[in-house]
Amino acid sequence: MSENNDKRLFLVDAYAMIFRGYYALIRSPRITSSGMDTSAIFGFTNSLIELIRRQKPTQLAVVFDVGKTNVRTEDFADYKANRSDTPEAIQLAIPYIHRILQAMHIPILGVEGYEADDVIGTIACKAEKQGYTVYMVTPDKDFAQLVTPNIKIYKPGLKGAEFEILGVEEVQAKYGIKDPKQVIDFLAMMGDAVDNIPGLEGVGEKTATKFLQQYGSLENLLEHTHELKGKLKEKVENSAERGRMSKRLATIICDVPVDFEHEKYDLETPDFEQVRQVFDEIEFRRLYETLYRAFSEDKVSTGAEVLEPAKEGATQLDLFSSFDDLEQATSQKASLDSSQTLYQLIDNSTAVKALVKTLLEKDSVCFDTETTSLNELEAQLVGISFSYRKGLAYYVPIPTKLEQRSQTLELLRPFFESTKVEKVAHNLKYDYKVLYMHGVQVQEPYFDTMIAHYLLNPDGRHGMDYLAQMHLNYEPISLESLIGKKGKGQGLFNELPLETQRDYSCEDADITFQLYELFRPELEKSELLTLFKEVEMPLLQVLAGMELRGVQLDRGWLEKESKDLESDLKALEEKVFSLSGETFNLNSPKQLGDILFERLGLDPKAKKTKSGQYATSEDILQKLSAAHPVIEPILEYRTYQKLKSTYVDALPLQIDAHDSRVHTNFSQTTAATGRLSSLNPNLQNIPIRTLRGQQIRGAFVASRGHRIISADYSQIELRLIAEIAKEQSMIEAFLKGEDIHASTASKLFNVPLQEVSKLQRSQAKTVNFGIIYGQGAFGLSQQTGLSRSEAKSMIDAYFATYPNLKSWMANQVEEARQKGYVQTLLGRRRYLKDINSRNFVVRGHAERNAVNAPIQGSAADLIKMAMIRIDRLFNEKNLKTEMLLQVHDELVFESPLDEIETASLLIKTQMEEVYETKVPLLVEVGVGKNWLEAH
DNA sequence: AAGCAGCA
DNA sequence: TGCTGCTT
Known part of the structure; x- marks a missing residue:
């Protein structure tokens, strides 16, 4: 050696x-x-x-x-x-x-x-x-x-x-x-x-x-x-x-x-037995096989060669099933390479036909598409790989020329449109959209391994490369190593040699199939398969539809508003400079902090952030507004700057040139509670609180001959708390149709419902809100400006009013301690490993999640179910109304004028009757030319 | 609380 | 990367 x-x-x-x-x-x-x-x-x-x-x-x-x-x-x-x-x-x-x-x-x-x-x-x-x-x-x-x-x-x-x-x-x-x-x-x-x-x-x-x-x-x-x-x-x-x-x-x-x-x-051979003992103790299962392999593979003797970060050929994809015990491994040493994986190129129509015939006989087939872009709307198909057995995969290149491409896709169509074969993929929504753009609509049943893992471990990461490493102990070829880093110099997948395409793509299909084999029984064991099959998989298609459709924006209004904001900002900036006697970059919190606290010396005990800068967040500045006239224009500047940069200027850049609409991406695997998240752009945080912010919703318009319908669950989380915790007095308030915050205030402060003051209602609202988001006593004092002890006694009073709620919360924490997880109405789980931590901050966080996750998650479950049913009914009844957006408790649709009433009623009914509850679920529906009017 | 995003 | 701020 x-x-x-x-x-x-x-x-x-x-x-x-x-x-x-x-x-x-x-x-x-x-x-x-x-x-x-x-x-x-x-x-x-x-x-x-x-x-x-x-x-x-x-x-x-x-x-x-x-x-x-x-x-x-x-x-x-x-x-x-x-x-x-x-x-x-x-x-x-x-x-x-x-x-x-x-x-x-x-x-x-x-x-x-x-x-x-x-x-x-x-x-x-x-x-x-x-x-x-x-x-x-x-x-x-x-x-x-x-x-x-x-x-x-x-x-x-x-x-x-x-x-x-x-x-x-x-x-x-x-x-x-x-x-x-x-x-x-x-x-x-x-x-x-x-x-x-x-x-x-x-x-x-x-x-x-x-x-x-x-x-x-x-x-x-x-x-x-x-x-x-x-x-x-x-x-x-x-x-x-x-x-x-x-x-x-x-x-x-x-x-x-x-x-x-x-x-x-000198590097020596390990004492395998001893290593194994330690690994066993700390439950490392697969690592041992990797170690064994590291020492049994052929030695390479020249430094230069080894140190090139060269790719190992796909034929070397190791399958450690054969390494279950040491003896077998020893006898096989060095010869396992090509014998265990077969990645085959399928590049003529006869072979494609034969492949499709085989695929149609399987129960579950995994596939993966390769394209030229991450943007599904403009992505060109380059190839598709299929796998239905570990170690075995086929790669079908998709020709560039339209005619030949259509021919190949026609041959593959029966597979994708089969309602028998389960289509397995990692992040299936992407492949679905790409194929949809190529005229092929992938049919259920689906099995998305990314979403499967999300249900099994909602807090974790779900990328394929990562899962391959964690669960298969295998490091796939990285796409980056083939086509370069993101940005200008990045190459295109279709420019790679066919063999490289095949190896990369087949490997992905192979890995995904192995993940499928791993996750499917896990879902069953955790009783998550129903949620997966009945909710998440059907929802995938609904979301894909919404994303493909997009929403129309009033570009003209946005451009004008941008100019208006621009001049308002200029004026405010001048005002700030003259009041503070200095010019600086108002967008830099660092510079702003220095001016305010060093130069103007506004607050000798000014708070600093953990990196040593002065904190200049809104609530801090608000408290200072009496101390110096410069504060007010600064706050106003901030607000406008935010509106301009985040929405008014950013949204038009996301308008798709092909159809002049904005196509957001709903992620089904990001929020650990079961909510969706929206990105590129995020359409779940469009302003509503302030008057000027609201106007931006006016830029989300219905196309000609259509109207926007907005349907929102009223207080769905509080209703679910009342329902799940069986909190009688809260249930009654909802049954009577009372204003829940006023009702809470009336009980909390012991005054008749009619005499609840604005302040009392608002405080009750904050507490209700705090319960929903699991804030606890600590956050409450921050929010309300009450002292810590005042906040504490407010919460005590709250629990005295709603005793069942209190015991339900305690129960959740107890359950989390015993089982390690909590559940939503539909059995969605959130694991809380910190629930027994000795660190009270960490534990407190887990405890609040034990209460919050079932509530927020159940609400997410229900709206997801409603979305699926509404989508199905639209199809069945052949309605042209289309779902555009979901904002946690709100759905936004675009409806042809002659369908508005039918659609509104259908939407309202489906949402309210989505799940049988004692507490009525109430949905408010609005119609308008744009999102602002529909509210 | 927990998402996403812009900016320096 | 840290800070700030928008939504639910």
């Missing part, structure tokens, strides 16, 4: 890698059955094994910080202070990682009193002298200073991203410098927040780069400060000493008392 001409030493920066692994998984951490967070261990170990598998180091060691690091702390007491609050999961991880490394026979290094950086630096230098090529394995940019022709940085790829190797040239290019050593000067000038290196005052990345090009080093800069001008000159001169200290802090020490004993670092 260790030929002389191949001496490649990898030094792993342990803590940096552990942190990185931990944060990479922070959104869906790995938790064992006993509740231990093993994300950090997994992240680290996975990267390490990946490194061994792909790079085949000859020498390898892992370096930790040991004991107190006092060499630098003498210099600057705060050094690395920011790192002290290490998460619990990381502290817990260290002993396990040590055990794993020992079992793998990988040396653990560390020198008391020195940073791991310094140990790595020292060993790297020594190894270089002995003819080694050294790779420092770390995401930390500080190491760039050590780079030489034989010492490089190996930056592992994060989740699907490729790894990076930084040699001299890369470092030069990245920092715009001649010598990697200048990285020290660079850090000394700009500072580094993570390591608490202060840097020079007023110098950031840009300025530091400029200085380096001009002066070459910190010292030289400090000698020439007289050449600088203005504020910057002053700041740099004042912080010169700080700069020199920063340079000492940033310098990695290369004379740590440690030797490089190369024979100890």
